[in-house]
Amino acid sequence: MSVPIEFYLALSGLVFLIGLVGVLVRRNIIVILLSIELMLNATNINFVAFSAYLGNLAGQVFVFFALTVAAAEVAVGLAIIIALYRHHESINVDDFSMLKW
Amino acid sequence: MGTLIFFYLAGVIVLTATLVVALRNPIYSAMSLLVMFFHVAGLYVTLHAEFLAAIQIIVYAGAILVLYLFVVMLLNIKGEEKYNKQSVVALCLGGVLLVEAVVLGVSRGITVASPRSHSQGEPGLPVGNTESIGEILYSTYLFPFEIASLILLVAMIGAVILTKKDIFESKSS
Numbered sequence: 001m002s003v004p005i006e007f008y009l010a011l012s013g014l015v016f017l018i019g020l021v022g023v024l025v026r027r028n029i030i031v032i033l034l035s036i037e038l039m040l041n042a043t044n045i046n047f048v049a050f051s052a053y054l055g056n057l058a059g060q061v062f063v064f065f066a067l068t069v070a071a072a073e074v075a076v077g078l079a080i081i082i083a084l085y086r087h088h089e090s091i092n093v094d095d096f097s098m099l100k101w
Numbered sequence: 102m103g104t105l106i107f108f109y110l111a112g113v114i115v116l117t118a119t120l121v122v123a124l125r126n127p128i129y130s131a132m133s134l135l136v137m138f139f140h141v142a143g144l145y146v147t148l149h150a151e152f153l154a155a156i157q158i159i160v161y162a163g164a165i166l167v168l169y170l171f172v173v174m175l176l177n178i179k180g181e182e183k184y185n186k187q188s189v190v191a192l193c194l195g196g197v198l199l200v201e202a203v204v205l206g207v208s209r210g211i212t213v214a215s216p217r218s219h220s221q222g223e224p225g226l227p228v229g230n231t232e233s234i235g236e237i238l239y240s241t242y243l244f245p246f247e248i249a250s251l252i253l254l255v256a257m258i259g260a261v262i263l264t265k266k267d268i269f270e271s272k273s274s
Contacts, residue, residue: 002103003147006206011111013202015118017195022122024191030127030173034134037165038118041141044153052148060150060234061242067160068249072256074165078172079263085176086266 008049016042029084029091033077040070106147113140127173131166138162152231 015038022035044063051059081091088095113136120133138161145154238246 003107007107007111008148010202010206011114014115014199017198017202018115018118018122021191021195024194025188026122028127030169030176031122031130034121034127034130034169037134037161038121038137041137041161044157045141045144048145048148048150048153052150057233057237058242060153060230061238063150063153064156064234064238065245065249067156068252071160071165072252074168075256075260076263078168079260081172082175083263091176 005049005053008045012042012045012049014042015039015045027092027094029081029093029096032093033074033081036073037070040066103147107144110140110144110147113137114144128170131169131173134169135162135166138166150230152234 019035019038019042022038023032026032026035044066047059047063047066051057051063084096085091090096117133117137117140121130121137124130124133138157142154142157142162145151145157
């Protein structure tokens with residue numbers, strides 16, 4: 001473990017930033033969900049790095065829970081996408097303004 | 102040597118993450134995300150989290166990404182033409198945050214980066230990663246574990262109800 005933990009934090013922050021830019025920039029709703037996966041992975045890298053450097057296994061257990069939530073989010077999110085596509089024949093987020101006032 | 106491996110993994114992770122956001126075709130995005138998942142799993146192995154590395158490959162690469170590819174093929178999508186209109190704002194904000202992160206890293210990174218943490222972190226980790234995670238998961242974190250199973254159940258029911266076509270009409274008729 002010769003790599004200082006700041007490198008892991010920088011990597012995680014960079015990946016989180018890329019995911020955030022992806023959520024803001026892309027219009028394809030599937031790529032937006034993929035960018036959310038990027039952000040979840042960035043937090044997981046953080047958790048595992050701190051878990052290894054502090055010698056505490058709680059971080060790895062929390063990655064486990066984050067994985068569970070990610071799986072649930074993907075299942076529900078993709079179901080919503082399919083339901084939306086059935087009604088609007090589109091997955092472009094600009095087309096979905098039904099909830100907008 | 103460890104530093105070299107870390108920089109290889111980190112470089113590939115950042116590159117493929119950028120490709121996920123930048124590529125126009127959602128299938129290519131999903132494929133580069135697959136490469137990223139594998140390299141994150143490699144990063145977990147270097148951090149002595151072998152169980153999580155296996156879970157990462159099985160759950161993320163095996164289950165979640167296949168689900169994405171299924172939906173992409175199901176929906177028959179063409180590549181999108183343009184990025185979102187707020188891309189200028191988003192890129193400016195991202196650039197500012199990036200510069201801030203680099204400035205913070207350069208000004209503080211050299212003094213803070215001490216090897217003190219790794220000498221005291223090593224003896225705390227037990228030998229068998231999977232066994233120790235299982236023990237802590239079924240003793241200390243038993244209640245959150247049960248909650249996680251409940252979340253999965255709710256997500257499953259929600260996905261079925263959302264995708265089933267006329268679930269309420271068929272019941273009333």
